[in-house]
Amino acid sequence: xxxxxxxxxxxxxxxxxxxxxxxxxxxxxxxxxxxxxxxxxxxxxxxxxxxxxxxxxxxxxxxxxxxxxxxxxxxxxxxxxxxxxxxxxxxxxxxxxxxxxxxxxxxxxxxxxxxxxxxxxxxxxxxxxx
Numbered sequence: 386x387x388x389x390x391x392x393x394x395x396x397x398x399x400x401x402x403x404x405x406x407x408x409x410x411x412x413x414x415x416x417x418x419x420x421x422x423x424x425x426x427x428x429x430x431x432x433x434x435x436x437x438x439x440x441x442x443x444x445x446x447x448x449x450x451x452x453x454x455x456x457x458x459x460x461x462x463x464x465x466x467x468x469x470x471x472x473x474x475x476x477x478x479x480x481x482x483x484x485x486x487x488x489x490x491x492x493x494x495x496x497x498x499x500x501x502x503x504x505x506x507x508x509x510x511x512x513x514x515x
Contacts, residue, residue, distance in 0.1 A: 398439035441465035
């Protein structure tokens, strides 16, 4: 009897990194002609959908230094300042600072939060009328 164990992989981003699924509609011109790869890489700004964000900017936890050594409360030496980007946001970012990866046959870009120029977020109230 053969037993298969399937593990589910999960991506964890560190610090201020943002995982972005790049726009794929930029592969063609308005008339439907395919662009060669070199044309896209020359553009300075690229766009895509934010898939996942890291925990944020790490800062020292002041409460960690104030705790007594024998304290039983959990001690975490680092706190994080959360990032502005959220999953589902549409981001414009600097292409030169993006790192291209392929995960499970899908292309993604890892971008530092400071390289994001603009975020477009759908309003929670977009579908509501007054």
